[in-house]
Amino acid sequence: FYERLGCFLLIFAISNSEQIQSLFNSSIAQYLGNISFALYIIHYTLIHTIGYRIVNTCGLVLRAAKGDFYYNLSWGIGYCITTIPAIWVADVAWRAFDIPSVKFMRWVEGKCQ
Numbered sequence: 001f002y003e004r005l006g007c008f009l010l011i012f013a014i015s016n017s018e019q020i021q022s023l024f025n026s027s028i029a030q031y032l033g034n035i036s037f038a039l040y041i042i043h044y045t046l047i048h049t050i051g052y053r054i055v056n057t058c059g060l061v062l063r064a065a066k067g068d069f070y071y072n073l074s075w076g077i078g079y080c081i082t083t084i085p086a087i088w089v090a091d092v093a094w095r096a097f098d099i100p101s102v103k104f105m106r107w108v109e110g111k112c113q
Helices: 002-016 018-024 027-064 068-112
Strands: none
Touching (some): 027 068
């Protein structure tokens, strides 16, 4: 119940606040919305191919210093380094597959009407 109420209040607040709407209407937010599906598809592969290797490498470097902070630091470094190629690959996938498929389906829709 409380999740639904919270969602309703969040949508109501966003709908009635120009300051919050400006965050979602910014060019960065619009771009992330455009590549979000491609990012969703490729993030798992990138995390498992390069992300864990970076974390393991950082863990080996930081192994001399023991503690939770250094363990978490190795994960943070891996996350930051993996984010850049993830966004780049998602952008390439968006431009190569998503945009042409949307254009094609709009063409099909136009032919069906």
